[in-house]
Amino acid sequence: MSYQQKAIAGMNPVELIVALYDGMIRFLYRAIQAIEAGDIAERRIAIKRTLDILMHLQSRLRMDIGGKSAQALSEFYAAIFALCIEGSRLASTARLKEAIACVRDVREAWQIVSKDPEVLELLRQRSAWRPAASPSLPHPSSEPESTASWSA
Template identity: 35%
Template sequence: MSHSALSEYRNTSVFGAAEAASPHKLIEMLYAGLLERLATARGAIGRGDTAGKAKALSSALDIVQHLKLNLDQDKGGAIARNLGALYDYLSTRLLHANLKSDVAALDEMIDLVRRLKSAWDAMPAPH
């Protein structure tokens, strides 16, 4: 597991699970963590908590960047390219949501990540 993935989970109760997780399970956990941070940012905007919003969105951006950096372009082909483009889009929307406190952008990202996570969860883990 890379240092950035470990650092994303060091401050949560699932650190031990992430450390022992298979690559398939780690992606599942990263999607779950991304959804959690998006929801946290959404709540922070509602409360007017600028610092909380920025912290959650910064952490969300770290997760998205980690997901993109770990795409296997050689084996993944078109799927990896499409995921890379989606991760770029999410990164842009995260920056926008942070600058504009845009709840609609967060809702859009939550929907997209839920779909990704659902598809990933439905995929059988390699043995």
């Protein structure tokens, strides 16, 4: 298991969302650097990765559970998607910087939520997520694995 996989394994679902927002910001900065360098291929790659993250976040929204909050996030993702497309099409660093500012604001809100003990308890109750005792060791409440053996 790589360092990155171990780090992700120990995150709660909200921390994973924060990590995805960090990825969007990182790729948007890469796109800006590519525009400034005149590197069209790198700009397209960075924008595509940003859009991939947006589409993943959009696909994970639960409108039946999230209600108005999920709808607001859906509209936010659509707006950022449009800014990215326009920024890439026009090679506009201003549009991409606008997207970064918006993503950063919402990321900060998710960061606050990720540290809220009430939210973490709600996640524990409503999902299969459990805080990891250690990324490399099974959670103490997990069932012991069977020791089946086989031979060829």
